[in-house]
Amino acid sequence: MFSKKEKRVIIISSFILVVLFSLLLTNPFATHIAKAQITTGYSSPVGINVDGGAMFSNGTSTTYSFVTNGLKGVFVFDGGNFYSGAPVDENAFSVQLNSNLLLSNFQDYFIKEETIVNYNSTTGTYGVCIIDEIFNATTDKASISPNLISGNGGVTVRNGISFYRFEYITKYKTSVPFNITLWYFTSLNSRKYPTITFYFQFSNSTYISPHIKLDNVTISITSSSANIQIGGIVYPYVAQFVVGGAYDGATLEVYSWRAYMKMYYLYNGNWYVPPSATTLPPKLYSGAISNESVSGNYGMAEEWINSNASVLQIQGVLSQENLWTIFASAKLVGTTVIFYVIPNGARWIGEVTQNGRQTSISITNGSSVQVEPGSVSYFLKLYAGTSLVYTSSGTLQVVGGPVIINSPVPFTVNGTEYSPGEYTFNAPVTVVFQNVYYESNNVRDLLKGVIYDGVLENENTFTIYYGPAYLTAIYYTQYYVTFQFTVTGFVNGVQETLTSGWYNASTVIYIPSQIISVNSTVRYITLPINIVITEPMSVTIPYNVEYYVTVTHEVPALINGQNVTLTSGWFNKSSTILIYKVYYINSSSRELVNASQYLIVVNSPLYITTNIIGYQDLVGIYWPNSTITYAWYNVSQEIKLPTYIYINSTARYLRISNATVTVKEPTIIIPKYIIQYFVTVRYPNGTEISGWHNSSSIIVVPKIIYINSTARYVLNSSAIYVTKGPENISPSYLIQYLVSVELPNSTTFNYWVLRGSSISVPKIVNVSPTTIAILVGKNVFTIYYPQVIKPKYEYKYLVTVYLPNGQIIKEFITNGSSITYPSIIYISKGARYVIIGKNSTLITSPTILVPKYQLQYYLTIFLPNGTTIEGWYNNGSVIYLPKTISITSYERYVLSSPTSVVVNSSTTIVPKYILEYYVDIRYTNGTTISGWYSKGSEITLYAKAPFYYRVDWNGTFMLANGAKVLVTQPIFENEVLTLRIYLISTGIIGIVAIILAALFVNSLLSKPRKGGSAPPTPPSVGGETKS
Structure with a gap:
């Protein structure tokens, strides 16, 4: 058992270990411990510090954390008197936009984009330069390897620590006031490397620079995320937009100063003010913050200006304060809900609910939304990114106030009827205006609408919950107007169908000329009229009467003194119509008309039977003897023309045009005739042929005249004679005999040969596509009479040989001889065909030969013991491999691939064997x-x-x-x-060691405790204060 002192040692030691272990578990990034709390009189960077701590207007507070991928700071400098101490010792200061970038592998990088401003007292101007720096803040005094970071700048060393730095080449020279905007974004590139992209913009009263991309830095470390962390569970990460000494940890003393600062973070593509911020950084923090500071006594005081979401900086004493307390409320002004929020520009979301409908909007200070009378609830939410920081809610009622009503006709309020006039009531009220009010049977007033607070509404009932409200009823007067029949007209310029009914007072009606049908044969044609409605009235419309006259056929007529074609249609009353019996269209065309009556006066609807008996045209005929005759012919009548006109017994005219002509129009007909002559032809066989022939026509005599089946006459003179007049013709002829030639292909050729001439027969005859015959003997014969010639031939046959390599041999072989083909055919170096059986064939007919060959491949097999097997093998044969090859009694090869090989190609085989x-x-x-x-x-x-x-x-x-x-x-x-002989001795030694250790701890506790000072603050690391 342990003594009390020993137990106390164990308990204290355990407690210390638990506390240290808990700190490491809850905040694995917290490797920097801050200095003591900054209070009045101490130096610190001053500006906008966001650490996730929020103070509410009701005195309560909370903490939150969020991540972002972008920060922005806006600095407006109006002027001041200042000095940066050692090691700078110049009239200079810096403005810094700082944050901590956390990677998924628990690495922390301190990002710093800053503006260094120098004052030149000689010229009274300021020099401005822009810098970005990145530090490894994962552990105390950590450095950045040059191989892991790339951008416009490079890695430099300060106080033994390597960090990344880039200074923009352009330095601005300016007077006050001037503005500097700094911002940067973090992301992952395609290789999952974190990238930081820096931008800035400079402007003064005479110049505004474009958005300038300062730098694009890549950290070559694979990560699944690249987020700027703000806030935390134990020690928060701090984002800063602050003012401090120029560089290298310098402290800025301020004697006079006026500037404005704004800070934003990026969420979903938009810039937002953070939910909370303090003037100075917190006591404890994770990661890193600015190493430059502002003097406590010669420093700055800050004031939050909510209207433009900015911080005003003036000379003063440093104090750690919240720049603002979070606040949100809503106020009802009439039907407008106005929202008031602090901080303005943050990510405020408002939800307004009324009558079951919810509207969600983004809120800035002074944002408003229109609502309806009744109960309205609102719910305001402040976010940091996706983290909810603060909520505020409430309910508003929209009721009460005066309601002024003006109406020219009676109306009701809350069920009570009131006479025309103006009245004032207190809300809530329900007002009902009459849609129609009758002054008499033919005068009435119609509700046009109600002017409700200056807006014309198309309703007659209103329930008003709040005032002031103004309602003026607008009515228009209508009069009853009658028409003797329905017409189409224009009412105030709009076309309408006009019937008896109600019309607005002062309405202008224009009735154009139009047709009013009484029935199918009587109608009225109205005359134009204009009317202005000023009272109830009966309108009489002037008109003319027309009757419908029906004619069975269109005919020419004289109507009211004008020659026109009479057709069925409408005619004015008292119109006169004269129908012609014969109507001359012109000097060569006329019409014949029949009608039930020829002279008509229209005083009622009429039905007239009319018909055109026919049309006639004047036609002339021009004869071949140059005479012309004229006569009237009915249209479509056929005129028949004579076929022959005889001049004498051996000459005449023959018509060559149509025998009839149909009359279609007035014309002169010129029929076509030609002259013919009588001609006689005498042939050598005694035949004589006579007949009429056209002048200049051609007489063709036969070229052949058959005597019998084997003898004939053939023309020996011209076969063509041109007819020029009457004449007798005797053509000249020769004798031919029929000769037959019989060929061995069973073909017989018949030739007509002149007596005493010769004939040749072919030396080669194609008997069939696969057989030819070769002539044996003479091939020329002289002909003196009809005869049959049978030449002598011998046969050759086509032999086709198909070889297995695709080669085809075609050759004509004499009947009874043999053909020979190859015994071996090589396809390639490792493949061939070998003949099966004999390699020749006797030919007695056309034939196709497909000799049988065996396909063989040349194979080479290498065994692992150095043995080689090779030779020609038939395609498809199987070669079996040895399953085991012994090397020694304790070593062997065992086949691991298939045990057999099917021969299907020429190849080299190296079977797979495993050494065992x-x-x-x-x-x-x-x-x-x-x-x-x-x-x-x-x-x-x-x-x-x-x-x-x-x-x-x-x-x-x-x-x-x-x-x-x-x-x-x-x-x-x-x-x-x-x-094992040492186990007992080892156990005894272990027990003794435990007892000695306990006595040693007890002796330590027995020593008196001495006082001491706290360990020194860790030294600063380039551009950072390690916490």
Whole structure:
């Protein structure tokens, strides 16, 4: 058992370990411990510090944390008197936009974009330069490797720490006031490397720079995220937009100063003011903050201006304060809900609910929304990114106030009727205006609408919950107007159908001329009229009467003194119509008309039977003897013309145009005639042919005149004679005989040959596509009479040989001879065909030969023991490989690929064999495990034994129990047991060591405690104060 002092030692030690372990677990990034709390009189960076601590207007507070991928700071400098102490010792200061970038591998990088401003007292101007820096804040005094970071700048060393730095080449020279905007974004590139992109903009009263991309820095460390962390669970991460000494930890003394600062973070593509901020950084923090500061006594005081979301800086004493307290409320002004929020520009979301409908809007200070009378509830939410920081809610009622009503006709309020006039009521009220009010049977007033607070509404009932409200009823007067019939007109310029009914007073009606049908045969044609409605009235519309006259056919007529075609249609009353019996269209065309009456006066609807008997045209005929005759012919009548006109017994005219002409129009007909002559032709066989022939026509005599089936006359003179007049013709002819030639292809050719001439027969005859005949004997014969010629021929046959390599041999072989083909055909170096059987064939007819060949491949097989097998093998044959090849008694090859090979190509085969070694393991209990193992396999040498025995293995290797052995040779191992004699002595030594340790701790606690000072503050690291 332990004494009380020993127990106390154990309890205290355990407590310290638990506390330290808890801190490490809850904040693995908190490697920087801040200095003591900054209070009045101490130096610190001053500006906008966001650490996730929020103070509400009701005095309560909370903490929050969020991440972002962008920060922005706006600095407006109006002027001042200032000085940066050692090591700067100049009239200069810096403005810094700082944050901590956390990666998924728990690394922390301090991002710093700053503006350094120098004052030149000689010129009274300021010099402005822009810088970005990145520090490794993962551990205290950590550095950045040049190989892991790239951008426009490079890695530099300060106070033994390597960090990244880039200074923009352009330095601005300016007078006050001037503005500087700094911002940057963080992201991951395609290789999952974090990137930081820096931008800035400078402006003064005469110049505004574009958005300038300062730098694009890549940290070559793979990460799944690249977020700026703000706030935290134990020690918060701080984002800053602050003023401090120029550089290297300098302190800025301020004697006069006026400037404005704004700070934003990026969320979902928009910039927002953070929910909360303090003038100075917190007491404890994670990561890093600015190492430059402002003097406590010669420093700055800050004031939050909510209207433009900015911080005013003036000379003053430093004090750690919240720049604002979070506040949100809503006020009802009439039907407008106005929202008031602090801080303005933050991510405020407002929800307004009324009558079951909810509206969600983004809120800035002074934002408003229109609502309806009744109960309205609102719910305001302040976010930091996606983290909810603060909420405020309430309910508003929209009721009460005066309601002024003016109406020219009676109306009701809350069910009570009031006479025309103006009245004032208190809300809430329900007002009902009459839609129609009758002054008499033919005068009435119609509600046009109600002017409600200056807006014309198309309703007659209003429920008003709040005032002031103004309602003026607008009515218009209507009069009853009658028409003797329905017409179409324009009412105030709009076309309408006009019937008896109500019309607005002062309405202007225009009725244009139009047709009013009484029935199908009587109608009225109205005359135009204009009317202005000023009272109830009856309108009489002037009109003319028309009657419908029906004629069965259109005919020419004289209507009211004008020649027109009479058709069915409408005619004015008293119109006169005269119908012609014969109507001359012109001097060569006329019409014949029949009608039930020819002279008509229209005083009622009429039905007149009319018909055009026919049309006639004047036609002339021009004869071939140059005479012309004229006559009237009905249209479509056919005129027949004579076929022949004889001049004498051997000459006449023949009509060659149509025999009839149909009359279609006035015309002169010129029929076509030609002259013919009488001609006689006499042939050598005594035949004589006579007939009429056209002048200049061609007479063709026959070229052949048959005597019998084997003899004929053939024309020996011209076959063509041109007819020029009457004449007798005797053409000249020669004799031909029929000769037949019979060929061996069973074809007979017949030729007509002149008596005494010769004929030739072919030397080669194609009997068929596969057989030809060769002439034996003469091939020329002289002809003196009809005869049959039979020449002598011998036969050759087409032989086609298909070889297996795709080659085709085609050749004509004489009947009874043989053809020979190759015994071996090589396809390639490793493939060939070998003939099966004899290689020649006797030919007695056309034939196709496909000799049989065997396909063979040349194979080479390499075995692992150096043996080579090679030769020609038939396609499809099977070669069997040896399954085992012994090298020694303890080494062998074992086939691991298929045991046989099917021959289907020429190839070199290297079968896969596995080298195996014989393994023999012998145990002390007499057990033996042996067998073949593949080269490279692993075996474990293990045997169970009582704890007081040690197991070893002797043989091929000297190994401990449980050893793993890679099989690379034959293995023979034996189990060896050795007794453990040191276990008892080892246990005794351990017990003694524990007792001595306890006595040593007790002696430490027995010593008196001495006072001491706190450990010194860790030194600063380039551009950062380590917390």
